[in-house]
Amino acid sequence: MDAMKLEIKRLIIEALDLEDTTPADISDDAPLFGDGGLGLDSIDALELGIALRKKYQLQLEASDAGNREHFRSVSNLARFVQSHVQAA
Amino acid sequence: MIFPVARWFVWDPCISPVGSVSAPDVSFVEPLLRRRLSSLARMSLRVAYDCAHDIPNARFVFASQHGELARTVTMLESLAEKEALSPAVFSMSVLNASAGLFSILQKNVAPSTAISAGCSSFGYGLLEAGLQLASNPQLPVLFIYADESVPAVYGQDDQHRNVTHAVGLLLQTSAEMHIHCTTSSNNDIPSDEAQSRAFVRCLEQGHADWHDAGKTWFWEKECR
Numbered sequence: 001m002d003a004m005k006l007e008i009k010r011l012i013i014e015a016l017d018l019e020d021t022t023p024a025d026i027s028d029d030a031p032l033f034g035d036g037g038l039g040l041d042s043i044d045a046l047e048l049g050i051a052l053r054k055k056y057q058l059q060l061e062a063s064d065a066g067n068r069e070h071f072r073s074v075s076n077l078a079r080f081v082q083s084h085v086q087a088a
Numbered sequence: 089m090i091f092p093v094a095r096w097f098v099w100d101p102c103i104s105p106v107g108s109v110s111a112p113d114v115s116f117v118e119p120l121l122r123r124r125l126s127s128l129a130r131m132s133l134r135v136a137y138d139c140a141h142d143i144p145n146a147r148f149v150f151a152s153q154h155g156e157l158a159r160t161v162t163m164l165e166s167l168a169e170k171e172a173l174s175p176a177v178f179s180m181s182v183l184n185a186s187a188g189l190f191s192i193l194q195k196n197v198a199p200s201t202a203i204s205a206g207c208s209s210f211g212y213g214l215l216e217a218g219l220q221l222a223s224n225p226q227l228p229v230l231f232i233y234a235d236e237s238v239p240a241v242y243g244q245d246d247q248h249r250n251v252t253h254a255v256g257l258l259l260q261t262s263a264e265m266h267i268h269c270t271t272s273s274n275n276d277i278p279s280d281e282a283q284s285r286a287f288v289r290c291l292e293q294g295h296a297d298w299h300d301a302g303k304t305w306f307w308e309k310e311c312r
Contacts, residue, residue, distance in 0.1 A: 017123040017176070039120055046175035053172070 004078040012074075015051035016044050028075045037073075045071060056081055089270075091218045092263035094228070097138040098288055099131045099254040112254075116141070117193060124180055125189065126156060132186035132234040133193065135256030140230045144196050146258070147220055148187060148230040151203040151213025153251070154238055155183040161239045186234070198227070209233070210284040211298075211305050214257070214269075221259045228260040233284050251282045267291075268308045275302055 009023035012032070031037035033045065040048075048071070052058045058081065060067060070080040102110040112134035114122055125133065132150060140146045159181035163173050184202035191200060201220075205212040210233045217231035234254035238244045267290065276299040279286065283305070286298035290307040297306045 019123050020119065041120075043175050043179055050172045050174065 001078060001082065004082050005074050008074050008078050008081065011051055011055060012038075012048065015047055016040065026074060028078075029073050032071060032073060032077075052077075052081065056085060058084055089215060089218055089268075091214060091257070091259055091267040091269065092221075092261055093257050093265045093267055093291075094260035094263035095139050095256075095258040096291055097135045097256045099134050101252055121189065121193065124176060126159060126180065126185075128152065128156060128158070128234055128236050129180070129186045129189055131254035132232050133190060135234075135254045136186075136190050136230060136232050137193075139232075139256040139258040140228075141194070143228055143230070143258070144194055145198050146196065146228045146230045147198045147200065148190060148196070148232065149201045149203060149213055149217040149220065150184060150187040150190075151205075151209045151216075151231070151233045152183065153204060153207060153209040153235050155202075155204060156181045156185055158236065158239055161241055186232070190232075207300050208283055208303075208305075209235070210255070210282075210287060211269075211271075214287075217257070217259055221261065225261045228258055231257045231259060235282065235284070249280065249282045250285065253282075253284065255284050255288060264312050266310045266312065268310060270306050272304050272306070273302055274299070274304050276304060 005028055006023055009026050012018065012026065013021050013023065026038060033040045049060050053060065070076055099112050111127065112131045114125060114130050114133055116137055117125065117133065132152075136148070140148070159177050162177055163181065166173050183204055184200070187200045187202050191197065201216060203209060203213040203216055213233055214231055217229045221227075221229045232254065233256075235251045237252055278300045279298045281298070283298050283300070286296045286305070287307060290296035290309055295306070295308045297304055299305075
């Protein structure tokens with residue numbers, strides 16, 4: 001699971017052009033969006049969705065109420081991606 | 089037309105002996121916004137900040153011949169490879185991308201305009217800025233011009249015109265420097281330099297002329 005979290009952090013940094021940010025700067029449970037965390041915005045959410053689809057063939061539905069929870073933190077995203085990869 | 093120029097700044101790329109091109113310092117932009125800046129936006133914001141960082145209510149006109157064409161090429165390549173378009177690239181691909189970023193950065197809600205008018209984009213953009221000042225002389229107008237060479241895929245070699253640079257002018261009625269601009273029709277051979285570079289020559293040396301599309305532009309500097 002820790003390997004998956006690191007992978008997700010690297011994906012976030014690369015896909016969102018987070019200059020000067022390293023995986024160590026992103027805590028597992030800090031909010032990715034809005035204040036008090038990484039401070040990402042709605043364009044980042046779309047960009048991240050595309051990166052996840054490309055790398056893990058993850059299909060995200062815009063209407064899925066679970067997205068907000070899945071995208072809340074690195075831990076949640078890692079768990080979500082892990083379950084998808086195992087199911088596939 | 090007379091343009092009262094209170095401040096002017098130019099950003100030019102320096103090319104190192106190994107061929108790498110220098111980037112403008114945009115450390116005044118917060119990191120989350122800075123990561124979205126293209127090379128064109130970086131040089132535009134650099135000169136805009138130099139000219140008007142202390143004037144939060146300036147109206148502003150941004151002009152460019154090719155704008156964010158490099159971003160359009162990135163998107164066309166994605167489409168050709170049947171890949172999803174990047175939302176970040178898409179959102180910043182419009183001609184007024186830099187103008188929008190400047191307004192966010194400065195929390196400046198004054199009206200803004202983006203102009204593209206072929207190889208005379210500098211001249212017509214400046215005309216727009218001058219007319220805005222004439223319509224309301226109380227408020228200063230910031231004029232920004234920036235351009236880059238056309239991406240290689242277009243097969244259009246404009247290297248000789250040396251277009252990559254940015255120019256910022258702050259127009260203010262109290263300015264001591266006035267630039268007189270006149271145009272005339274003729275059939276002179278088109279100039280070999282970018283129009284914006286001819287204008288900078290006027291700022292530095294006192295006068296300059298520039299020809300294209302059957303028209304001559306002439307600028308002359310006067311200091312009062």
